[in-house]
Amino acid sequence: MSTLHTVNKTPFERNALQSCVGHLSPGDALLMIEDGVVGARKGSSATAMVQAALASGGVYALASDLDARGIRPEDMIEGIQRVDYGGFVDLVAQHARTVAWL
Amino acid sequence: MQLAIVVNEGPYTHQASDTAYHFTKAALEKGHGITRVFFYHDGVNNGTRLTVPPQDDRNLQKLWSELGEKHGLDLVVCIAAAQRRGILDADEARRHGKDASNLAPGFRISGLGQLIEAGIEADRLVVFGD
Secondary structure (H helix, E strand, O other): OOEEEEEOOOOOOOOHHHHHHHOOOOOOEEEEOHHHHHHHEOOOOOHHHHHHHHHHOEEEEEHHHHHHOOOOHHHEOOOOEEEOHHHHHHHHHHOOEEEEEO | OEEEEEEOOOOOOOOHHHHHHHHHHHHHHOOOEEEEEEEOHHHHHHHEOOOOOOOOOOOHHHHHHHHHHHHOOOEEEEHHHHHHOOOOOHHHHHHOOOOOOOEOOOEEEEOOHHHHHHHHHOOEEEEEOO
8 A cells, every 4th residue: 555645845945855755665556746845856865864754765857857957867866767747647547645744 | 546636725825726737637638537626715705707807917717617617527616615705606696685696607506515515425535735
């Protein structure tokens, strides 16, 4: 019974990403959308937290939201996978439930 | 797979409605069914037919109506949230003695029970908000 977690706020605005990472179970996936994709940028104070999430499961970020914010593939923490809206739908289907960390 | 969508934010104040729209469209393109799209809280503002955004901007309300018409979607606006924000269909306008109604084509006004029902009937419930 794995869960897809969506985070739509930057880790510098709210603690949604931090809360989410603290609740990830093995096999869960984390998807960053909207301003949440800022958490995918490497070299920030949130990077270690995201790397911890990568160690426990898949971490994904919505490509169009990354592009809109000028975050290029080479700017991203290694291991985070870019997905389009179809990929978002697939992640929802692959996991038993979706939790939005609003 | 059957998906239910909840939209908690209005258009233009937050990206949530845009994301929900693109997600719903992608799900339909992949052959999934949409049990219902439930517009709650400020999300009810997606259901007014009186929005007139600049011509070079997306018209989210119209996009929802068009997607709803094309795929026969059940676009439900929460009645309590809608009445607080001045979103009325013809019946509600009459009932409250208002001189106009503004619910957009393809939307209908109903209660929170529709959200619960969608959550029970759908395989997945996906929430978009602030």
